[in-house]
Amino acid sequence: MLADTLTRSLVDVLERPDLRVVAAGLMPELDISLQQPFQLGENLTAGQESPAGRACLKLGEPCLRNPALAPTFLRQAVELFRLLHAGADARLASFAAARVAALFHGLDTNASCPLPTELAICAGDVPRSEILLDIWNSLKLLLPEAPEFTLQDANRLQPILVRLWPVMAPAETLMSSGGDSRLAVDPETGLNRYSCSHRPRPWAVSFGSSTASSLSERGFGGAEAARCAMMNALLSKQDPDLVQEAMVKNARAGIGGHYGLPEDAVLLSASGTDCELAVLALVAAGTTRPVSSILLAPDETGSGVPLAACGRHFAADSACATLVGKGELIEGFPADTRLIGVTIRHSDGTSRAIEEINAECLELARQEVKAGRHVLMHRLDQSKTGLAAPDMNTIEILRRELGEHFSVVVDACQARLSPSRVFEWVESGLMVVVTGSKFFTGPPFCGAILLPEKLRNRLRSLSLPVGLKDYAHRDEWPEGSDENALSTGHNIGLALRWHAALAEMDALFTLPDDTIRYRLESFMAQAVDIVNRCPSLTMLPMGQPVDDGRWDAVPTILSFLVDDPLVPERPLALEDARKLHRWLNADLSPWVREGEPALLCVLGQPVPVPHPLLDGPAGALRLCAGARLVSGEPSHAGLDESQRLQRECGDARRVIAKLELILKHWNVLLDANPVPRYAPFS
Numbered sequence: 193m194l195a196d197t198l199t200r201s202l203v204d205v206l207e208r209p210d211l212r213v214v215a216a217g218l219m220p221e222l223d224i225s226l227q228q229p230f231q232l233g234e235n236l237t238a239g240q241e242s243p244a245g246r247a248c249l250k251l252g253e254p255c256l257r258n259p260a261l262a263p264t265f266l267r268q269a270v271e272l273f274r275l276l277h278a279g280a281d282a283r284l285a286s287f288a289a290a291r292v293a294a295l296f297h298g299l300d301t302n303a304s305c306p307l308p309t310e311l312a313i314c315a316g317d318v319p320r321s322e323i324l325l326d327i328w329n330s331l332k333l334l335l336p337e338a339p340e341f342t343l344q345d346a347n348r349l350q351p352i353l354v355r356l357w358p359v360m361a362p363a364e365t366l367m368s369s370g371g372d373s374r375l376a377v378d379p380e381t382g383l384n385r386y387s388c389s390h391r392p393r394p395w396a397v398s399f400g401s402s403t404a405s406s407l408s409e410r411g412f413g414g415a416e417a418a419r420c421a422m423m424n425a426l427l428s429k430q431d432p433d434l435v436q437e438a439m440v441k442n443a444r445a446g447i448g449g450h451y452g453l454p455e456d457a458v459l460l461s462a463s464g465t466d467c468e469l470a471v472l473a474l475v476a477a478g479t480t481r482p483v484s485s486i487l488l489a490p491d492e493t494g495s496g497v498p499l500a501a502c503g504r505h506f507a508a509d510s511a512c513a514t515l516v517g518k519g520e521l522i523e524g525f526p527a528d529t530r531l532i533g534v535t536i537r538h539s540d541g542t543s544r545a546i547e548e549i550n551a552e553c554l555e556l557a558r559q560e561v562k563a564g565r566h567v568l569m570h571r572l573d574q575s576k577t578g579l580a581a582p583d584m585n586t587i588e589i590l591r592r593e594l595g596e597h598f599s600v601v602v603d604a605c606q607a608r609l610s611p612s613r614v615f616e617w618v619e620s621g622l623m624v625v626v627t628g629s630k631f632f633t634g635p636p637f638c639g640a641i642l643l644p645e646k647l648r649n650r651l652r653s654l655s656l657p658v659g660l661k662d663y664a665h666r667d668e669w670p671e672g673s674d675e676n677a678l679s680t681g682h683n684i685g686l687a688l689r690w691h692a693a694l695a696e697m698d699a700l701f702t703l704p705d706d707t708i709r710y711r712l713e714s715f716m717a718q719a720v721d722i723v724n725r726c727p728s729l730t731m732l733p734m735g736q737p738v739d740d741g742r743w744d745a746v747p748t749i750l751s752f753l754v755d756d757p758l759v760p761e762r763p764l765a766l767e768d769a770r771k772l773h774r775w776l777n778a779d780l781s782p783w784v785r786e787g788e789p790a791l792l793c794v795l796g797q798p799v800p801v802p803h804p805l806l807d808g809p810a811g812a813l814r815l816c817a818g819a820r821l822v823s824g825e826p827s828h829a830g831l832d833e834s835q836r837l838q839r840e841c842g843d844a845r846r847v848i849a850k851l852e853l854i855l856k857h858w859n860v861l862l863d864a865n866p867v868p869r870y871a872p873f874s
Contacts, residue, residue: 202222202251202255202256202259202262205255205259205262205263205266206220206266209391209392209393209394209409209412210364210391210392210412211266211267211270212409213392213409213412213413213416214267214416215266215270216413218249218273219249220249220250220251220266220269221249221251222250222251222256223250223251223253224252224253224256225253226250226251226252226253227252227253227254228252228254228333228334229251229252229254229255229261229265229268229269229308230249230250230251230252230255230265230269230334231249231250231252231333231334231335231336232248232249232250232269232272232273232276232334232335232336233248233249233250233336248273248336249269249270249273251266251269258305260305261297261305261307261308263296263297263300264293264294264296264297264307264311265293267292267293267297268289268290268292268293268334269289271288271289271292271293272289272334272335274420274423274424275288275289275423275424275427278424278428279424279428280424280427280428281427282335282337282338282339283328283339283341283345283349284349284352284427285427286328286331286332286334286335287314287324287331287349287353287360288356288360288423288427290310290311290314290331291314291315291357291360291361292360292361292362293311294307294311294312294314294315295315295361295362295365296362296364296365297311297315298379299362299364299365299377299379299382308330309327309330310327310330310331313327314327317357318350318353318354319350320350321343321346321347321349321350322343322346324346324349324350324353325341325342325343325346328341328346355432356426356427356432359422359423359426359432359436359684360423362419363390363412363415363418363419364389364390364391364412366419366684366685366688367390367415367635367685367688367689367692368384368390368685369513369683369684369685370462370511370513370637370683370684370685370686370689371462371463371511371636371637371685371686372462372507372508372509372510372511373385373507373508373509374386374507374636374637375637375685377389377390380867381868381869381870382869382870382871383406383868383869384636386403386636386797387404387774387777387794387868388404388405388406388635388636388794389406389407389870390406390407390412390415390635391406391407391412391870392406392407392408392409392411392412393406393407393792393870393871394408394825394826394827395792395871395872396777396792396793396794397791397792397793397794397843397846397847398633398794398818398820399793399794399795399796399815399816399817399818399843399844399847400794400795400796400797400814400816401630401631401632401633401796401816401817401818401819402576402578402606402630402796402814402816403576403630403796403797403814404629404635404636405629405633405634405635405794405820406635406794407634407635407692408633408696408820408825408826409825409826410696410699410820410825411633411634411635411692411693411695411696412692413695414691414692414693414694414695414696414698415688415689415691415692415695417691418439418442418443418687418688418691419688421439422435422436422439422684425438433682436667436682436684437667437682439684439687439688439691440460440665440667440668440682440683440684440686440687441455441667442687442691443686443687443690443691443694444458444459444460444640444668445458446690446691446694446697447460447626447628447640447694448642450694450701451611451614451615451618451642452611452612453615453618453642455670456643456648456670456671457618457642457643457644457645457648457670458640458641458642458643458670459641459642459643459668459669459670460638460639460640460668460669460686460687460690461511461639461640461641461663461664461668461686462511462637462638462639462663462683462686463511463627463636463637463638463639464497464603464605464625464627464639465496465497465500465506465639466511466639466663466664467605467625467639467640467641468497468500468501468625469500469522469525469660469663470641470660470663470664471623471625471641472485472500472501472502472503472525472529472568473503473525473656473657473660473677474623474647474654474656475566475568475599476503476525476526476529476657477655477656477657478599478647478650478654479566479596479597481564481565481566481597482526482528482530482564482565482566483526483529483530483565483566483567483568484529484530484531484532484560484565484566484567484568485501485502485529485531485532485568486532486534486553486556486560486567486568486569486570487501487531487532487533487534487570488534488536488549488553488571488572488575488581488582489534489535489536489537489572489575489579489581490531490533490535491535491800492536492572492575492576492577492579492799498531498533499518499519501529501531501570502521502525502529502530502531503522503525503526503529503657503659504519504520504521504522504525505517505518505519505522505662506518510662510663511662511663511664511686512661512662512663512664512665512679512681512683514662516662522657522659522660522662523657523658523659524656524657524658524659524660525657525659530560530565532556532560534549534552534553534581536549536572536575536579537801537802538802539802539804540802540803540804541801541802541803541804541810542733543579543733546581546582546583549581549582550581550582550583550585550586553569553582553586553590554589554590557569557590557594557598558590558594561594561597561598565597566597566598566599567590567594567597567598567599568599568600568601569582569587569590569599569600569601570601570603571587571600571601571602571603572603573602573603573604573606573609574604574606574608574735574737574749575735576606576749576796576799576814577732577735577749577799577801577812577814578606578608578734578735578747578748578749578751579735580735580737584738587600599623600622600623601622601623601624601625601641602617602622602623602624602625603625604624604625604626605625605626605630605639606627606630606631606749607626607627607628607630607631607632608630608631608744608748608749609744610705610742610743610744611701612742613742613744614626614642618642618643618644619645620644621644621646623641623642623643623644623647624641624642625639625640625641625642626639626640627639627640628640628689628690628692628693628694628696628697629689629693630818631748631816631818631819632693632696632697632700632818632819633693633696633818633819633820634689634690634692634693634694634696635689635692635693637685637686637689638686638689638690638692638693640690643670648670651669651670651672651673651674652672652673654673654674655674655676655677656673656674656676656677656678658677659677660677661677661678661679664677664678664679665678665679665680665681665682665683666678666679666680667682668683668686696819696820696823697819699819699823699824700819700823702823703822703823705742705743706743707822708743708822709742709743709745711821711822711833711837712743712746712748712817712821712822713746714837715817715821715837715840715841716747716748716750716817718841718844719815719817719841719844720750722841722844722845722848723750723815723848726848727755728754728755728757728851728852728855729752729754729755729848729851730752730753730754730763731750731751731752732751732752732753732801734747734749734750734751735747746817748816748818749796749814749816750814750815750816751796751799751801751812751813751814752812752813752814752815753801753803753810753811753812754769754772754813754851754855755855756768757856757858758858761805762805762806763803763805763806763810763811764810764811765806765808765809765810765811766798766800766808766809766810766811767811768811769798769810769811769812769813770811771861771865772798772811772813772851772854772855773795773797773798773811773813774866774867774868775854775861776792776793776794776795776847776850776851776854777792777794777868777869778792778866778868778869779792779866779869779872779873779874780850780853780854780857780861780866781873781874782864782866782873783857783860783861783864783866784853784857784860784861786853787849787850787853788846788849788850788853789850789853790872790873790874791846791847791850792868792869792871792872793846793847793850793851795813795814795815795816795847796813796814796815796816797813797814798812798813799811799812799814800812815844815847821840824836
């Protein structure tokens with residue numbers, strides 16, 4: 193990709209993982225005689241490249257003079273090349289590329305590096321016609337042949353840009369939309385509130401798939417490919433609503449395909465918590481009785497799930513960019529919904545026996561139905577620490593006994609299940625909630641509900657709560673759903689996040705089940721040994737899924753407590769465990785001068801676990817195996833299976849070594865309180 197004459201700083205720009213994915217197949221060259229940032233070659237027409245196999249893209253002297261702007265100029269050049277190569281109108285493509293580059297710049301740098309005027313204008317609202325005409329004088333210099341552009345042309349183009357402006361954006365910008373405020377990227381750190389990025393972050397060692405993951409280059413490529421297809425269709429003057437609807441439906445079809453289900457069996461939702469609202473809406477609409485939600489391990493599911501399970505707003509904002517009142521009843525949801533929690537741990541933090549949990553679920557469900565209520569049982573598979581309950585035999589007993597007054601949703605948000613098992617559950621009449629953001633290591637905030645056929649057939653007759661408009665769009669639901677309760681428009685961020693996750697699912701499920709199982713077993717066996725060998729860590733019992741030969745019998749969440757460095761006989765309390773979790777993902781080199789302080793490490797966020805030596809809960813960190821561990825990443829190219837396993841296990845040792853380094857320098861880090869970063873300082 194690199195010309196020999198490029199400076200080191202420009203080489204670094206072109207080798208960045210995000211730009212490497214975006215510019216895949218292009219080979220820009222440097223021409224220091226070129227006074228503009230870049231120029232596309234004379235022979236650029238749809239489907240044509242230069243004879244040498246290089247793209248007709250030259251970077252100019254401004255890229256050397258101002259290296260901080262070089263990534264922005266390259267992003268603009270690649271976007272313009274792709275759009276023109278697909279046959280887009282040069283004027284429309286130029287403004288779209290300027291808009292994408294301006295938003296890219298906002299994510300990538302700070303205000304000390306101002307944009308050129310023509311790009312800065314495109315970072316805001318759609319420019320007026322006369323402003324479009326003015327900045328065209330700069331944009332046309334980047335084209336091999338600039339078409340005429342008059343004020344009359346600008347007047348015609350401006351309304352088109354108004355309609356397309358919101359989706360003329362980089363994939364990483366779009367993926368941070370269509371959820372609540374937890375998706376917002378902190379410009380100081382480059383990470384969202386999950387300490388994740390929508391850009392590839394290959395230098396970070398990541399075993400945090402029980403919470404969330406930054407995108408891999410593969411996942412980023414999946415989202416970028418979907419975005420490019422959308423942009424090409426939009427700029428070829430196809431109907432914008434149909435184009436965006438197609439992207440959402442393609443995501444639903446892709447999810448269904450992996451589970452052996454049709455598109456209309458898949459209902460998209462911005463997160464696993466949003467899925468809870470949709471499930472309650474479906475169940476409440478199908479019964480005349482008040483609903484009792486029996487929720488397993490409310491302290492080991494998402495923090496907003498208990499509110500959502502009662503039909504209440506679970507955050508201050510919603511997936512449809514609406515400000516809402518957290519804790520307030522959502523319009524149309526029944527006020528008499530009852531939430532009943534069933535714990536899966538004793539007060540000392542040890543796991544309850546499954547027989548005990550089963551018995552409690554049986555008693556509660558029978559009691560609620562007898563009282564004239566409809567029971568919605570949340571079967572958990574798995575909790576944040578890998579536990580599952582009640583067992584499926586208990587579910588079947590209740591289905592037979594309670595009949596139409598009993599509904600079941602399997603909370604499989606961790607997605608640590610064989611697709612064949614999920615298919616069997618859906619075929620038997622159960623709803624199943626999955627996400628692309630846990631085991632599959634897609635970006636945070638991509639949920640889906642898999643609907644059984646009987647429920648799909650009833651959808652047209654169900655009147656849904658109108659308050660769903662704050663959380664769901666029509667194209668996310670199967671055809672025939674109550675349109676009065678669903679928003680028009682499209683959640684492109686949600687669709688792109690799922691396309692990123694689908695790229696990981698595609699890579700995983702090309703492998704045979706026995707290969708998936710072998711790789712998971714091999715890694716987890718060594719991971720258990722690594723944790724057990726560390727004297728500062730105490731491993732919690734792992735869940736033991738039913739083993740009928742499928743790969744999901746392998747427990748893939750390893751939870752452990754960490755000794756408090758100030759009081760070693762007790763574990764870290766939850767808040768201190770959260771500090772440790774943050775510092776693992778931070779560059780500690782300014783404060784620590786030994787080991788690998790700059791290594792960025794991601795584990796699953798601490799889960800509150802009761803402990804007899806603490807007034808409040810301890811915090812259990814989690815080392816997890818995700819889909820990428822099985823399918824590999826681009827950085828694994830050239831390694832055979834054994835070498836890849838050794839590398840993953842070596843990375844797990846590096847994470848534990850940094851954890852011990854933090855404990856050793858605890859008091860220094862308490863004063864400094866480092867924050868996670870997208871990349872190390874160096």
